[in-house]
């Protein structure tokens with residue numbers, strides 16, 4: 001009871017856990033498991049990386065500079081969302097690769113999806129209304 005109160009007071013103005021911390025913890029865990037199968041110098045280097053990552057995770061949790069820690073988390077979330085959306089797009093393109101084609105608008109670089117096999121067509125970009133001709 002006493003310990004919990006003390007601990008809560010200790011943590012009250014500290015950063016704690018976030019998505020970036022969780023990602024780094026999982027990353028360290030995966031490296032740790034991989035390290036079991038990697039002998040020699042490479043194994044030692046991986047063990048050192050695991051220690052560094054865990055030290056960084058602990059440092060972030062106990063950090064009082066919550067503004068900076070939050071900035072790091074936002075950068076992490078941006079990168080993660082970019083990768084996830086890339087993957088989702090790739091999956092969708094692969095799924096309808098037989099029925100649709102994708103073209104990049106030459107003006108604004110937006111990706112435009114058109115039905116396949118219609119010959120030469122004039123495409124109007126839904127975002128900037130530029131038109132261009134492509135073979136579908």
Ligand SMILES: [Zn+2]
Pocket residue numbers: 105106107108109110125126127128129130
């Ligand atoms: Zn456009």
